[in-house]
Amino acid sequence: MRTITTTLLAATAIALAGAAHAGVVDELLAGYQRQGAADFSAARGEKFWTATHPDPEKGGTRSCQTCHGTDLHKSGKHAKTGKVIDPMAPSTNAERLTDAKKIEKWFKRNCKWTIGRECTAQEKGDILKFLQGQ
Numbered sequence: 592m593r594t595i596t597t598t599l600l601a602a603t604a605i606a607l608a609g610a611a612h613a614g615v616v617d618e619l620l621a622g623y624q625r626q627g628a629a630d631f632s633a634a635r636g637e638k639f640w641t642a643t644h645p646d647p648e649k650g651g652t653r654s655c656q657t658c659h660g661t662d663l664h665k666s667g668k669h670a671k672t673g674k675v676i677d678p679m680a681p682s683t684n685a686e687r688l689t690d691a692k693k694i695e696k697w698f699k700r701n702c703k704w705t706i707g708r709e710c711t712a713q714e715k716g717d718i719l720k721f722l723q724g725q
Contacts, residue, residue, distance in 0.1 A: 636721025
């Protein structure tokens with residue numbers, strides 16, 4: 592009986608976390624559409640995530656994967672500070688994609704560091720669709 596209760600509680604927590612991130616993502620996507628973006632694509636988001644860009648500080652290149660890693664279900668590590676970054680996959684990390692302010696803060700900071708500018712509304716929407724499927 593205890594195992595069934597624990598399993599049901601875990602399943603409920605996962606479902607609630609999924610609903611929380613879906614609502615926040617939908618809200619952000621609607622805002623990006625009001626800015627002129629449309630037809631968000633997880634495939635384009637993945638392409639953006641894996642694309643490399645010149646690294647003006649060290650030479651070479653950087654991408655989203657530079658810090659977040661190639662497996663979004665595992666922790667990453669900030670390339671500059673060495674700080675551990677919790678997994679990006681909402682299926683692994685229930686805290687991901689649940690706070691619109693945090694999402695926008697990190698988009699602004701990380702896009703500037705990775706690609707040298709802020710991401711467009713279209714890029715952010717595509718990335719969110721990609722992350723949502725992880």
